[in-house]
Amino acid sequence: MKTLFGAAMAALIIALCWSSLAAADGSGDPAAVKDEDGKYFDKEGNPTYKVQADGTVDWHTYSGFRRYHSDCHVCHGPDGMGSTYAPALKDSLKTLNYSDFLAVVAGGRRNVNSAQENVMPAFGTNANVMCYLDDIFVYLRARADDAVGRGRPEKHAEKPAAASAAEDTCFGAKH
Amino acid sequence: MRYLLLKFSTFGAVAAFAAGSAYANDALIKMSENPKDWVMPARTYDAQRFSPLKQINAANVGKLQAAWTFSTGVLRGHEGAPLVIGNVMYVHTPFPNNVFALDLDHDGKILWKYEPKQDPNVIPVMCCDTVNRGLSYGDGKIFLHQADTTLVALDAKTGQVVWSVKNGDASKGQTGTSAPFVIKDKVLVGISGGEFGVQCHVTAYDMKDGKRVWRAFSEGPDNEIMVDPEKTTDLGKPVGKDSSVRTWEGDQWKIGGGCTWGWMAFDPQLNLVYYGSGNPSTWNPSQRPGDNRWSMTIFARNPDTGMAKWVYQMTPHDEWDYDGVNEMILSDQTIDGRARKLVTHFDRNGLGYTLDRESGELLVAQKFDPAVNWTSGVDMNKNSANYGRPTVVAEYSTSKPDVNHTGICPAALGSKDEQPAAYSPDTQLFYVPTNHVCMDYEPFKVSYTAGQPYVGATLAMYPPKGESNMGNFIAWDGKVGKIVWSVPEQFSVWSGALATAGGLVFYGTLEGYLKAVDAKTGKELYKFKTPSGIIGNVMTYEHGGKQYVAVLSGVGGWAGIGLAAGLTDPHAGLGAVGGYAALSNYTSLGGQLTVFALPE
Numbered sequence: 001m002k003t004l005f006g007a008a009m010a011a012l013i014i015a016l017c018w019s020s021l022a023a024a025d026g027s028g029d030p031a032a033v034k035d036e037d038g039k040y041f042d043k044e045g046n047p048t049y050k051v052q053a054d055g056t057v058d059w060h061t062y063s064g065f066r067r068y069h070s071d072c073h074v075c076h077g078p079d080g081m082g083s084t085y086a087p088a089l090k091d092s093l094k095t096l097n098y099s100d101f102l103a104v105v106a107g108g109r110r111n112v113n114s115a116q117e118n119v120m121p122a123f124g125t126n127a128n129v130m131c132y133l134d135d136i137f138v139y140l141r142a143r144a145d146d147a148v149g150r151g152r153p154e155k156h157a158e159k160p161a162a163a164s165a166a167e168d169t170c171f172g173a174k175h
Numbered sequence: 176m177r178y179l180l181l182k183f184s185t186f187g188a189v190a191a192f193a194a195g196s197a198y199a200n201d202a203l204i205k206m207s208e209n210p211k212d213w214v215m216p217a218r219t220y221d222a223q224r225f226s227p228l229k230q231i232n233a234a235n236v237g238k239l240q241a242a243w244t245f246s247t248g249v250l251r252g253h254e255g256a257p258l259v260i261g262n263v264m265y266v267h268t269p270f271p272n273n274v275f276a277l278d279l280d281h282d283g284k285i286l287w288k289y290e291p292k293q294d295p296n297v298i299p300v301m302c303c304d305t306v307n308r309g310l311s312y313g314d315g316k317i318f319l320h321q322a323d324t325t326l327v328a329l330d331a332k333t334g335q336v337v338w339s340v341k342n343g344d345a346s347k348g349q350t351g352t353s354a355p356f357v358i359k360d361k362v363l364v365g366i367s368g369g370e371f372g373v374q375c376h377v378t379a380y381d382m383k384d385g386k387r388v389w390r391a392f393s394e395g396p397d398n399e400i401m402v403d404p405e406k407t408t409d410l411g412k413p414v415g416k417d418s419s420v421r422t423w424e425g426d427q428w429k430i431g432g433g434c435t436w437g438w439m440a441f442d443p444q445l446n447l448v449y450y451g452s453g454n455p456s457t458w459n460p461s462q463r464p465g466d467n468r469w470s471m472t473i474f475a476r477n478p479d480t481g482m483a484k485w486v487y488q489m490t491p492h493d494e495w496d497y498d499g500v501n502e503m504i505l506s507d508q509t510i511d512g513r514a515r516k517l518v519t520h521f522d523r524n525g526l527g528y529t530l531d532r533e534s535g536e537l538l539v540a541q542k543f544d545p546a547v548n549w550t551s552g553v554d555m556n557k558n559s560a561n562y563g564r565p566t567v568v569a570e571y572s573t574s575k576p577d578v579n580h581t582g583i584c585p586a587a588l589g590s591k592d593e594q595p596a597a598y599s600p601d602t603q604l605f606y607v608p609t610n611h612v613c614m615d616y617e618p619f620k621v622s623y624t625a626g627q628p629y630v631g632a633t634l635a636m637y638p639p640k641g642e643s644n645m646g647n648f649i650a651w652d653g654k655v656g657k658i659v660w661s662v663p664e665q666f667s668v669w670s671g672a673l674a675t676a677g678g679l680v681f682y683g684t685l686e687g688y689l690k691a692v693d694a695k696t697g698k699e700l701y702k703f704k705t706p707s708g709i710i711g712n713v714m715t716y717e718h719g720g721k722q723y724v725a726v727l728s729g730v731g732g733w734a735g736i737g738l739a740a741g742l743t744d745p746h747a748g749l750g751a752v753g754g755y756a757a758l759s760n761y762t763s764l765g766g767q768l769t770v771f772a773l774p775e
Contacts, residue, residue: 066617069633074302074370074736078635081740084731084764085251085304088740112295116250117270121299126627150743152579152615152635171622 025144026096038160040138046098047134049142055155057148059163062156064139065148067132071123079150080143085118093137093144101137105129131170200359203313204443206260211717213259216309216354217595218714221505222440224597225674226715230722232677235773236691236701242723242772245283249273250764252710252731254593255309255354256671257768258317259716260331265312266768269731270298270305270322276334279718287334289319289327297323297345300626302370304731306352306710308438308593313357313382320364324351326380328362338385342366342378347625349373356439358448358478361388365435365450369498372430372456372629377474379481389481393433393452393469394419400469400483401476407483410537410563414486422466430623431463432456433470437500437593440518441478445533448478449505449518451489453498458587459618459631461576466491471499473520473528475535485535490524491564494573495549495616496587496632497524502595505532508603510654519653521596521607523589526553526565529653537563541656543649544590544609546639549583573632579617586614586636588733592669595712596651599674602694604659605651606680608668612636612645612742637742645738645756648672648682650697660697665756669734670726671712683709683726685734686761689769691724707765708758710734725770730762 024030032040032050038059042048050058068080075086082088093101108122123129129136142148206214210227217224231239247253251269258265263286264277274289298305301322311318316328316337324343327336342364343349348371355364361379368375378390391401397417404416420428434453441448452474455467471490476483490497504519510529518532525547529539540553549572550565573580588610596607614636621631638645646667650659670683680694685708691701708730715724741757 066619066633069635070619070621070630071628073633074628074630077736077740079740079743082759083737083739084735084759086736108299110295117295117298117305119295119298121627123627125624127624128621128628128631 025094025141027098027141030141030145037162038157039162047138049138049147051142051147055153057142057153057156059157059159060135061138061142061148062153063132063163064135064137065153067129068136068139071126071129072136075120080140081150089140090143093140098137102133105133127171131167200443203357212261213256213714213716214312215258215357216255216311216438217440217502220441220443222438222502222595223504223506223600223674224595224672224712225599227676228715228717228722229675229677230717231675231679231724231773233679233693233700236677236679238773239691239701239703239724239771240774241703241769243283243770245277245768247273247729247766247768249729249766251729251766252304252306252735253727253729253766254306254710254712254732256712256714256727257725258310258312259718260312262718263331265310265317267307267310267319268766269307269729270301272307272319272321274310274317274319274329274334276331289329289334291321291325291327293321293323294345297350300345300348300371301350301352301367302628303733304735306732308352309354311355311357311362313362316382318355318357318362320351320353320355322350322352324349324366326355326362326364326385328385340380340385340387347371347373348627353436354438356441356448357382358439358441361478363439363448363478365437367434367436369432369434369453369456370628370630371626372432372623373434374429374431375434375452377435377450379478391476391481391483393435393472394423394428394431394455394467396420401481402483402486408485408535410487410535419468422468424464427463430456430629431467431470433472435500438502438595440503440505442505442516442532445516446477446479447475447484447532449473449475449503449532451499451501451503451520453500454493454496457621457629457631458496459576459620460492460494460574461618462620462631467493471497473499473503473518473530475532487530487535487537487563489522489526489528489565495524495583497522497589499523501591501593504596504598504605506598506600506653508654510538517653519598519605521591523585523592524549524565525585525590526550527651527653527656529656539653539656543607543651543658544585544611544647546584546611546613547590573616573618576618576620579615581615582613582640583616584613584639585610586612587616587634588612588636588667588737592733594669594710595671597672597674597680599680599694601676601678603652603654604694605653606672606674606682606694607649607651608670608672608682609647609649610645610667611638611642611647612667613639636737645742648692648697662692662697662699666738666758667734669710669732673713673715673724675715681713681724683711683713683728685709685730685738685758687728687730689713689726689771703771705769706767708734708762721772723770723772725768727768729766730758730764734758
């Protein structure tokens with residue numbers, strides 16, 4: 001009896017752990033719990049995506065698709081799928097968390113040894129990337145979690161006023 | 176008497192001077208006439224990529240086999256081709272741009288190796304993989320154009336550095352990927368950085384000591400672009416004062432692009448060097464109103480002075496990234512009963528151009544891929560105000576920022592990218608490796624930071640509607656502008672072609688196949704799968720009485736970025752599964768030279 005109960009408890013614990021593991025990417029549970037003017041955050045406070053049942057994505061995920069394909073696509077391939085020499089970020093974000101992602105994009109990365117010479121530039125001084133960093137993150141996070149498929153999202157939410165204001169502040173007079 | 180003496184001595188001096196500079200020229204021209212060697216990037220100055228060798232021919236090529244191989248030790252996109260001079264083959268690699276001299280008398284034993292020490296920080300400012308398009312030779316020296324823009328002259332016998340100059344500044348996004356070209360007593364070299372807001376140029380260095388002789392920018396004031404407002408012509412008319420700056424807003428030309436990362440051709444009789452310039456910066460057209468001259472332009476320049484004799488801009492106010500840098504092939508053919516000196520160019524924009532290379536007169540401009548839709552054609556009426564301009568189809572213009580413009584053909588990677596075509600004087604046909612891909616293109620505003628990408632558009636690519644092949648290898652009649660035959664390929668054909676007197680045309684596929692087809696019909700006669708996708712240029716040489724065909728394998732370049740994961744149809748609707756073939760299912764990285772020959 002005790003053994004059966006123990007086995008059942010073990011199975012239940014494993015099932016619970018498994019289900020929560022399945023809903024976590026590199027930054028944890030991606031479920032959106034907070035909505036700040038159309039920008040979504042998970043329970044840890046990391047930016048995250050929100051996809052409606054009919055496939056409509058939030059503005060920042062849509063913006064991330066566009067900005068990814070401007071500056072990241074040239075090495076990392078379309079839709080976060082990777083190229084012959086740069087990793088598929090839709091896979092990287094399964095284990096890479098938000099703060100590490102920010103650090104890599106801002107500071108760059110070097111993998112130079114006898115077998116390869118892969119160098120990612122530091123985008124820290126590039127406003128075209130840094131002003132949209134959260135957008136690129138939530139798009140890739142959505143791709144890593146299979147919440148968004150390949151290609152341009154067909155439907156997206158309207159651009160919130162807060163997003164335009166943030167852009168203007170970030171770019172300053174130049175924009 | 177004295178008068179006669181003076182005349183004679185002047186003549187003698189002139190003759191000596193001519194002999195001095197002509198010697199550098201004549202020696203190389205003579206070497207390029209030896210079909211056993213391959214002494215410059217396209218074998219000959221006319222860039223025809225045609226070899227008179229015919230030991231391998233349409234009847235026996237089916238028996239071709241791999242004779243020997245060489246691993247470069249580098250795993251990135253391998254563009255260009257080796258040189259062969261006598262018993263030595265010179266092989267180059269992508270970054271770090273190593274150079275090997277191989278002894279063909281001793282099974283490719285390495286005679287010397289040059290391994291430049293470059294700062295890896297140049298890698299991230301190379302937009303489209305760390306490729307290098309190859310070496311040049313002149314006066315006992317091998318010339319290499321490194322990624323960090325160093326132009327270096329190596330002693331061909333020992334590999335020792337004879338001289339070295341820095342042609343640009345990687346911290347400003349300037350890099351080197353093109354082959355240098357030895358023209359007379361100079362080495363000409365371009366520069367890359369069209370996606371980094373670089374004001375690009377072609378520079379001529381003295382072959383003996385690397386001193387800079389002249390530099391011609393693609394955009395800017397007349398003295399910088401080296402045109403004569405009265406003498407330099409554009410379709411027969413003088414270009415006039417400030418022909419470039421008056422087509423840019425404010426100072427935008429200073430970060431204007433027009434990069435020169437492609438191939439050059441040279442006509443020794445006309446004393447003209449031909450090359451094309453790339454896209455204007457940014458990819459967002461609304462940020463740079465005006466025709467943006469002289470981006471997207473065919474230049475004919477005097478190699479001694481750098482001055483332009485004629486120019487022709489193919490895509491004014493580019494809205495699609497259709498760089499004009501592809502090869503310029505020189506041929507002599509008869510058009511409308513008249514023998515003409517021609518230059519033929521297969522542009523990224525999908526049009527095959529034939530011009531008179533002496534005057535710059537435009538003779539033919541026709542689509543070499545039927546899918547091309549951004550233009551309804553070039554105005555060929557000499558009396559029209561729009562003479563020479565392509566008529567843009569409004570539906571495929573990308574002038575509105577933040578709007579996704581759909582269904583534009585060709586995609587930004589063009590109906591053909593840098594991979595060079597070949598010409599056979601036997602068939603009078605051009606053999607062209609093409610891309611068959613369309614795109615959605617959305618421009619948006621971007622700000623400029625030196626050394627950072629300055630792009631300003633997002634794009635998605637896919638084959639034309641209803642089709643699944645992403646490439647075609649075609650035969651083209653440049654006299655009239657017509658496709659003669661077309662062989663479909665699953666992926667874009669990204670290798671340089673080779674035509675031979677054996678009635679054959681060779682090319683490589685992105686899956687890695689080296690193929691030989693019949694020059695008259697396109698019928699496939701031979702294929703062999705090399706270790707990795709081919710983006711190199713097929714070449715041929717003879718050694719020990721035997722003909723060899725060689726090609727570099729090593730997938731990468733823009734094909735390796737855009738096609739690795741497979742394209743998807745963005746208009747298939749929600750829930751569409753899969754898409755088109757993914758290159759990553761057929762090949763992975765490699766770096767190998769495969770050399771083929773007939774069996775003993």
